[in-house]
Amino acid sequence: MTVSMSLSLMAAVALTAAVVAPHALTRAAWPEREPVLALWVWQCLVATVLLCCLTALVLSASAVFHTVRVHVFAPAPPAVTEAYDLAAAPPWTTALTLLLAGGAAWTTAMLAREVAEARRRRRLRREHLRERAPELPAGLPATRGPLLVLEDEYPDAWWMPGNPPQLIVTTGALQRLTNPQLDAIQAHELGHARAHHDWLLHLSQALADGFPGIPVFTHFRDQTHRLIELSADDTASRRCGHLTTALALIELNQHRGVLSCATPRPLLHQRVERLLDPPPRLTRARRRSTTTVAALAPLLPLLIAFAPALTTLGS
Template sequence: MSLYLLPLAALALVTALWAPRVLTRSPWPTREPVLGLWAWQCLTATALLCCLCALLLSAAPVIETARAWPTGPGSPAVTAAWDLAFAHPWATAFALLLTAGAVWTAVSLSRELFHAFRHRSARLAYLRERAPDLPGTLPAARGPVLVLEDEYPDAWLTPSFPPQLVLTTGALRKLTAEQIEAVLTHELVHARAHHHWLLHLSTALATGFPRIPLFAHFCDQTHRLVELAADDTASRRCGHRTTALALIELNQHRGVLTCATTRPLLHQRVDRLLQPPARLSFPRKAVVSLYTGVAPLLPPLLALPAVAHILR
């Protein structure tokens, strides 16, 4: 099985160490954020599938032993299986390491989802407190957009069922009708594309494995690209200048226009909206989509002959 583990290990190392550096230095994800999100998801899926296939292959001695055990503890099949296991002790250690990694991945995902659901429950409780339900004889207090009394202009999306868009009265007083439409369009893109699930996944992997460059870059780039993708949709519908002005008005009290801002992404988003980058041509987008989409298929293809031998 070592002949099949080596290509998987090499592919995992390239995907986890070299590919993220190349992708972060490339300018095209900023020009095509949706395609950039697709590329990062494909790279992450490739690394995870490499580990999964390697786990299956390194556990081959255990699988052989389990399959041969019904024939009797002292049967030749069991003896041969135990010989196979002792002949490759490094494979057993590698399988244990990958199993621990898989368990820790599940723990990290569960922990992130728990915190996300708790945060969402707290946010919904806050909204219920600030905007209580009206009596049954009156019209419903809430709808797709909920307005809260607050002097600061703000808008956000609470990922519930259905998603709840929230605007403050400060935003209504400060923004024009076109700018409010741009803000709502931006938030609806997050809801329809389920960006919150992608953010939870990237955050869980980055916090669970902080020393792996792929997961750290995946988290950072996902938080950046989802905002750029939503900005693009809002600017196509409402105009680049309108969307940029809405972003400035909502964040001016946070220092988005100052050089000492602690939110550099806001500054980058405003600059990008005021000076939109050139989009990729359709042939180039097709080539990038094809190459990145093929990457997750490589680990199963590399492991397929060995898996067929194990299951035979």
């Protein structure tokens, strides 16, 4: 397998993972039944696309630039280098190398910008919370516990990532929620924190902002927002019960029109319906097979990249 054939196969894999698979996954019904598994599949699709671009960049740069070729193939015997037939790379390899290098630099810039912006927003939110939080009596430690209560009639509760993470609850929420419902909200938000959903949101947002025309990245962002909420709902319902979790969502969002199908926040309506009528889970065999297939997908570009070397060494 020459380098031109390897690049063509990687392009086919990347196109399938970036366009065909996302459309099929968004139309499927099973992700609502298994949101954690669906998040795993989306991450594997994104990893497949990124690895296709990365391996294609290494191979094309090796064909175009002799310095890169020397460093990449330094540990390999001469027969392996000859198997790739780098000297016979097509003319468009140079343009492909520059395009992929620009894409890699742009991706890095988008991720760095998202991380910096997330840290800035978190710092501003914490400063705002310090202004709103009641003063602690003298003699108490300056650091607050994992639960922070704010004086506010507006019912709300959210998890503030960081070190240490905190669950923020307003007095309006405490007046509406019973103790089991408050436990359900806490379990929901703790599910976000333990799964590091904030970083998954940052990654999906950065890729979607950087490449708005690529279906896998735009769908990844949109589906991540939905699936992490369903996943956290499942975490809370396993601990506190489906009905309790649904009632907690209703109490917190009743003033937003959560019970109306015409609500501007349709996800809340869908989440309540899903909790009141939980869909059946996939069979264990189906979950295992889907997990395995998704995990193998990112290995395809690596297998294509190393195929000439493996064939030569095995012969």
